[in-house]
Amino acid sequence: MHLAKLIEMQKDLDGRIRKEKGLEGEELVPNTFVALQVELAEFANEGRWFKHWKEDRAPRTSGKCSNCQGKGEGFFSGNRYTGNIEVCVACDGTGINEKENPLLEEFVDGVHFFLSIAIQNGWDDALYIYEEQLDPGDFDGDLTAWYLELTYFLNKSYFENSNEEENQKWKKYYGFPAKQYWFRIAWVMFLNIGINGFGFSPEQIEQAYLAKNKVNHDRQTNGY
Ligand SMILES: O=c1ccn([C@H]2C[C@H](O)[C@@H](COP(=O)(O)O)O2)c(=O)[nH]1
Numbered sequence: 001m002h003l004a005k006l007i008e009m010q011k012d013l014d015g016r017i018r019k020e021k022g023l024e025g026e027e028l029v030p031n032t033f034v035a036l037q038v039e040l041a042e043f044a045n046e047g048r049w050f051k052h053w054k055e056d057r058a059p060r061t062s063g064k065c066s067n068c069q070g071k072g073e074g075f076f077s078g079n080r081y082t083g084n085i086e087v088c089v090a091c092d093g094t095g096i097n098e099k100e101n102p103l104l105e106e107f108v109d110g111v112h113f114f115l116s117i118a119i120q121n122g123w124d125d126a127l128y129i130y131e132e133q134l135d136p137g138d139f140d141g142d143l144t145a146w147y148l149e150l151t152y153f154l155n156k157s158y159f160e161n162s163n164e165e166e167n168q169k170w171k172k173y174y175g176f177p178a179k180q181y182w183f184r185i186a187w188v189m190f191l192n193i194g195i196n197g198f199g200f201s202p203e204q205i206e207q208a209y210l211a212k213n214k215v216n217h218d219r220q221t222n223g224y
Contacts, residue, residue, distance in 0.1 A: 001203070001205060006206065007124055009209075010115040010119060010213075013213060014116050014119065014120075028120065029120050030158075033154070033158050035113050035116075036110060036113035036117065039106060039110040039112075040110055042109070043106035043107050043110055044147060046059060046060040046105075046106050047059045047143065050144050050147075059198060060102040060103050061102070061104070061198075062100060063096070063097040063101075064096070064097060065088060065090050065094070065095050065096060066090070066097065067089070067090035068090065068091060068095060070095040071088070072088050072094055072095035073086050073088060101208070103198060104208045107198075107205065108205060108208040108212045109212065111205065112209070112216070114127070114186075114187055114190065115127070118183070121180075123179075123180045125176070126180045126181070126183055126187065129184070129187070129191070133191075133192075134188075134191060134196065138192075139192050139196035146189055146192065146197065150186050150189035150190055153186040154182075154183070156182040157179045157183035157186060160182070162177070162178040
């Protein structure tokens with residue numbers, strides 16, 4: 001993942017949004033934390049692992065075929081007749097649109113707001129993590145525990161304040177002032193959930209980020 005490139009793209013997008021919405025110089029960090037929390041919840045909603053009350057807890061990693069609305073068959077134009085059922089030619093009867101990945105799309109919405117908070121707070125450095133922090137051997141697969149802890153550290157990075165002396169200690173022992181360090185832990189946990197929990201590759205995340213970043217620019221162009 002070319003993080004420096006993504007950070008630059010996020011700066012451009014946020015800058016454009018501020019300009020077009022007349023928000024230059026405004027404090028938008030609190031709203032951006034809310035926006036990130038919303039995206040994290042939407043991501044969990046597509047991940048579905050925590051829905052112990054449901055039979056179908058498979059993550060939503062593909063969309064419905066728009067030609068047959070997921071049915072794979074039916075009487076509509078463009079079908080191929082194969083004996084006694086009509087098979088949708090767009091999805092070959094699977095009902096699935098492989099090009100869509102709602103889970104990954106929510107994940108990269110989350111990436112947008114993680115980057116945006118880091119930029120607004122001058123915390124960019126905290127986003128650059130070590131490869132060992134994504135070691136699959138250190139991920140125990142307990143998505144609920146990881147998700148809750150991620151949100152805990154995210155909130156800690158918003159709410160908890162440390163004095164100068166404490167921050168010096170954090171810097172000395174962990175490389176970052178306290179708030180930045182908690183934010184970094186949240187980011188590391190988020191990436192672990194995506195990469196080790198759901199098998200996204202860093203390359204796949206980058207490509208999905210680029211695609212969504214473009215959608216976000218197009219939305220501004222079209223008066224979103
Ligand atoms: O200042 C902002 C505001 C929005 N977005 C992007 C992040 C998400 O990809 C998308 C969320 O928009 P909704 O789909 O929730 O409207 O907008 C930013 O990157 N920066």
